[in-house]
Amino acid sequence: xxxxxxxxxxxxxxxxxxxxxxxxxxxxxxxxxxxxxxxxxxxxxxxxxxxxxxxxxxxxxxxxxxxxxxxxxxxxxxxxxxxxxxxxxxxxxxxxxxxxxxxxxxxxxxxxxxxxxxxxxxxxxxxxxxxxxxxxxxxxxxxxxxxxxxxxxxxxxxxxxxxxxxxxxxxxxxxxxxxxxxxxxxxxxxxxxxxxxxxxxxxxxxxxxxxxxxxxxxxxxxxxxxxxxxxxxxxxxxxxxxxxxxxxxxxxxxxxxxxxxxxxxxxxxxxxxxxxxxxxxxxxxxxxxxxxxxxxxxxxxxxxxxxxxxxxxxxxxxxxxxxxxxxxxxxxxxxxxxxxxxxxxxxxxxxxxxxxxxxxxxxxxxxxxxxxxxxxxxxxxxxxxxxxxxxxxxxx
Ligand SMILES: [Fe+2]
Numbered sequence: 001x002x003x004x005x006x007x008x009x010x011x012x013x014x015x016x017x018x019x020x021x022x023x024x025x026x027x028x029x030x031x032x033x034x035x036x037x038x039x040x041x042x043x044x045x046x047x048x049x050x051x052x053x054x055x056x057x058x059x060x061x062x063x064x065x066x067x068x069x070x071x072x073x074x075x076x077x078x079x080x081x082x083x084x085x086x087x088x089x090x091x092x093x094x095x096x097x098x099x100x101x102x103x104x105x106x107x108x109x110x111x112x113x114x115x116x117x118x119x120x121x122x123x124x125x126x127x128x129x130x131x132x133x134x135x136x137x138x139x140x141x142x143x144x145x146x147x148x149x150x151x152x153x154x155x156x157x158x159x160x161x162x163x164x165x166x167x168x169x170x171x172x173x174x175x176x177x178x179x180x181x182x183x184x185x186x187x188x189x190x191x192x193x194x195x196x197x198x199x200x201x202x203x204x205x206x207x208x209x210x211x212x213x214x215x216x217x218x219x220x221x222x223x224x225x226x227x228x229x230x231x232x233x234x235x236x237x238x239x240x241x242x243x244x245x246x247x248x249x250x251x252x253x254x255x256x257x258x259x260x261x262x263x264x265x266x267x268x269x270x271x272x273x274x275x276x277x278x279x280x281x282x283x284x285x286x287x288x289x290x291x292x293x294x295x296x297x298x299x300x301x302x303x304x305x306x307x308x309x310x311x312x313x314x315x316x317x318x319x320x321x322x323x324x325x326x327x328x329x330x331x332x333x334x335x336x337x338x339x340x341x342x343x344x345x346x347x348x349x350x351x352x353x354x355x356x357x358x359x360x361x362x363x364x365x366x367x368x369x370x371x372x373x374x375x376x377x378x379x380x381x382x383x384x385x386x387x388x389x390x391x392x393x394x395x396x
Contacts, residue, residue, distance in 0.1 A: 001014060001015065001016035001017070001018070001019055001022075002014075002015045002016055002248075002252065003015075010178060011154070011176060011177060011178060011179075011180065012026065012178065012179045012180065013180045013182065013255060014026070014179070014180065014181050014182065014183075015180075015182035015183075015248055015251055015252055015255070016182075016183070016184070016244075016248050017183065017184055017185070017244045017248070018183065018185075019181050019182065019183040020048065020051045020052055020055055020145060020181055020183045020185060020186075021051075021055060022181065023052065023055040023056065023093070023143070023145075023179075023181060024055055024056075024058060024059070026143065026179040026181075027059060027090075027091065027093075027143065027179075030090070030091060030141055030143075030178060030179070031090070032059075032090035032091040032141070033059055033060060033090060034059065034060040034062045034087070034088055034089050034090045034091075035056065035059055035060070035061055035062065035089060035090065035091050035092065035093050035143075036061075036062060036063045036064075036065070036084050036087070036089045036091075036092050036093070036104075036107075037052075037053075037056070037061050037063070037064045037065070037066075037092075037093050037095070038065050038066075038068060038080075038092055038093070038094045038095070038096070038100055038103055038104045038107075039065070039066040039068065039094070039095045039096045039100055040066065040067070040068040040069075040096045040097065040099065040100050041066060041067060041068075043066075043095055043096035043097070043100065043147050043190075044066035044095070044096075045189075046147070046186070046188070046189035046190075047185060047188060047189055048095065048145065048147065048183065048185045048186035048187075048188065048189065049095050051183075051185060052093065052095050052145055056093065062084070062087040062088070062089050063083060063084045063087055063089070065080055065083075065103075068096060068099050068100045068103045069099065070099050070277075070281070070283065071099060071159070071160075071161040071167070071277050071278055071281075071284075072099045072102040072103045072106060072158070072159065072160040072161060073160065073161050073163075074106070074116075074117050074118065074160045074161060074162050074163070074168065075163065076103065077103055077106035077107055077110060077117055077160055078110060078115050078116065078117060080103065080107050081106075081107045081110035081111055081115065082115075084107065084111070085111060089140060090140065090141075091140055091141045091142065091143055091178075092104040092107065092108060092140060092141070092142045092143065093143050093144075093145070094142055094143070094144045094145070094153070094177075095144075095145045095147070095186070096146070096147050096148075097146065097147050097148035097150065097152075097194075097198065098148060098150040098152035098198075098201075098284060101142070101144055101146065101152045101153045101158065101177070102152060102158035102159055102160060103160075104142045104144070104175075105142060105158040105170070105172075105175040106158060106160050106170065108139045108140045108141075108142060108174075108175045109135060109139065109170060109172060109175060111139075111140060112135075112137040112138060112139050112140070113135055113137055117160060117168070117170070118162060118168055119133070120133055120135055120170050120172075121133075121160075121168035121169055121170045122168075122169050122170065122171060122364050123364075124362060124363065124364035124366065124367055126361050126362065126366065126374070127366065127372060127373065127374045128366075128367060128372070130364055130367045132171055135170075135171075135172040135174070138174065139172065139174040139175050141177075141178040141179075142175055142176075142177045142178065143177060143178060143179040143181070144177040144179070144180055144181065145181045145182075145183060145186050146180070146182065146186065146251070146254070147186045147187065147190050148190065148194060148195065148198035148201075148254075148285070149195065149198040149199040149201065149202045149250055149251065149253065149254040149257075150198050150201045150202060150205075150254065150257075150258075150284070150285070151202050151205060151254040151255060151256075151257040151258025151259075151261070152258065153177045153180055153258065154176065154177065154180060154254075154255060154257075154258025154259055154262060155176055155258050155261055155262045156171055156172055156173040156174075156175060156176040156262060157169060157170065157171045157261075157262070158170055158175070159274065159278075161277075161278045165278050165279045166278055166279075166359070166362070167274040167275070167277065167278035167363070169274075169364060176262065180255070182248070182251035182252070182254070182255065184244040184247030184248050184251065187247045187250070187251070188242070188247075192237070192238075193339070194283075194285065195237060195250070196234060196237065196238060196285075196289075196337045196339055197283065197285030197286050197288065197289045197339060198254075198284075198285040199230055199233075199234045199237070199250060199253070199254070199285075200234070200285060200288050200289040200292065200333070200334070200337075200339065201257075201273075201284055201285045201288035201289075202226070202230055202253060202254045202256075202257035202258075203226075203227060203230040203231070203234070203257070203288075203292065203330070203333070204257075204266075204269055204270070204273075204288045204291075204292045205223075205226070205257035205258070205260060205261045205266065206222075206223040206224070206226040206227040206230065206256065206257050206260055206310075207223070207227065207269070207292060207296060207310060207326070207330075208261070208264075208265075208266045208267045208269050208270060208368075209222075209223045209257075209260035209261050209263070209264035209265070209266070210223040210224065210227070210260075210264075210306050210309070210310055211267075211299060211302075211303040211306040211307070211370045212264040212265050212266070212267055212368045212369075212370065213267075213367070213368050213369070213370060214263070214264045214265050214368055215264045215306075216263065216264065218263070219259075219260045219263045219264040220306075220309075222256050222259055222260050223256070223260045223264070224309055224310065224312075224313040225256055225313070226253055226255075226256025226257050226260060227310055227313045227314055227317065228313040228314070228316050228317040229249060229252065229253035229256065229317065230250075230253045230257075230317065230333075231313070231314045231315075231316075231317025231318045231329070231333060232249075232317035232318070232319070233246060233249045233250045233253055233317075234250070234333055234336075234337055235318070235333060235336040235337060237250060237337075238336060238337040238338060264368075265365075265368040266365055266368060267295075267299075267365050267366070267368045267369030267370065268295055268298070268299070268360075268365055268366060268369040268371070268373060268379075268382075269288070269291055269292060269295040269365070270288075270363075270365045271360045271363035271364075271365030271366055271369070272287070272291050272295070272356070272360050272363075272365075272379070272382070272383070273287035273288050273291060274363050274365065275356050275359040275360050275363060276291075276343075276346075276348065276356060279352075279355065279356065279359055280348060280352060280356070282346055282347065282348060286340060286346050287346065289334060289339045289340060289346075290340055290341060290342060290343055290345070290346050290386060291343075291386055292330050293327040293328070293330045293331045293334070293341075293391050294327075294382055294385050294386040294390075294391065295382065296310075296325075296326050296327040296330060297327045297385070297391060297392060298371070298382050298385075299369070299370055299371050300325070300327065301371075302370050302371045303370050303371075307325065307326045307327075308326075310326040311323075311324060311325055311326040311329055314326060314329040314330070314333070315329060318332065318333070327391060328391065331391060341389055342386060342387060342388065342389040343383065343386045343387040344387055344388075344389075348387065350387060353380060353383045353384065353387060354380060356379075356383060357376045357377070357379040357380035357383055358376050360376070360379045361373075361376050361379065
């Protein structure tokens with residue numbers, strides 16, 4: 001079992017087989033005896049969830065919510081906060097994917113700061129004004145057992161969807177999971193396409209953080225290592241490897257993705273994926289899977305040096321000679337994993353592209369993107385490429 005206790009970030013990672021068994025000791029370390037257990041309808045029927053319930057036998061589960069919906073509707077988070085207020089809970093235990101993690105974070109914020117959640121979310125005014133409210137009150141800690149590879153559990157940020165279908169984003173270092181339990185058992189009952197597409201989301205985190213306006217030499221190194229690990233492990237998983245070793249490798253790669261976006265954030269790619277999810281219901285992993293090569297291509301002229309490094313890392317992970325551009329190597333991974341490569345395959349209707357492009361202009365991802373995006377027509381052209389599958393074979 002790999003154990004990383006990062007005192008600066010006050011976050012402990014436990015990664016490897018049977019790490020769920022460490023849950024009681026970690027809760028004791030946090031002085032917690034009463035927990036709120038959060039999960040989704042699918043995740044809560046899994047063997048990993050049963051292992052978590054077993055590990056919690058000596059604790060009071062003061063509330064169990066297993067109905068988290070995709071994209072974490074704000075209305076759900078506010079209703080759950082009202083239910084658990086006054087129950088004297090000491091922590092959230094979140095078992096599931098990114099929406100479960102985001103729900104636990106959102107409820108932790110709501111309990112401390114009050115409703116509505118929207119009042120605690122970032123606001124972005126195009127093209128470059130970002131306001132992020134300071135959320136100073138102490139928060140109940142979140143302990144996470146992820147079932148996907150988004151790395152969402154690692155980060156201080158989260159997203160929840162309002163009634164108009166807009167993804168609102170919040171940011172508070174106090175709701176980043178205090179304990180991360182990356183147990184390969186948690187991946188075992190997850191449909192393989194979810195594991196793979198969430199892995200493409202993790203890979204996209206590494207790519208976007210690498211050339212983000214907030215990148216640093218430290219995040220660069222971690223992003224490249226995360227990308228190499230994803231490129232090595234995802235095709236192997238797609239070939240049918242279900243060993244604990246490989247699942248632990250995938251989860252560790254997800255950790256790299258989570259760490260780098262915690263520090264360097266995400267850009268245009270995630271702006272598009274947020275809108276595809278919140279407005280059209282495209283799963284976040286699927287949106288990430290499809291969009292990444294096209295956004296790499298879009299940003300290529302302003303990020304040439306970084307994309308060359310990304311290409312080297314991906315080639316090393318894939319075990320092939322370097323030389324192909326990063327966008328085409330990501331396409332190689334898509335194809336090796338038998339994943340969708342166009343928005344059409346992802347179920348997006350062509351008539352929706354204008355609406356998506358307009359909504360992308362309001363997403364704060366634009367703030368961190370290396371290439372300034374000032375006009376929806378530019379985003380619309382990017383979406384056209386992603387819809388028709390137009391990826392240029394540019395030189396490395
Ligand atoms: Fe993501």
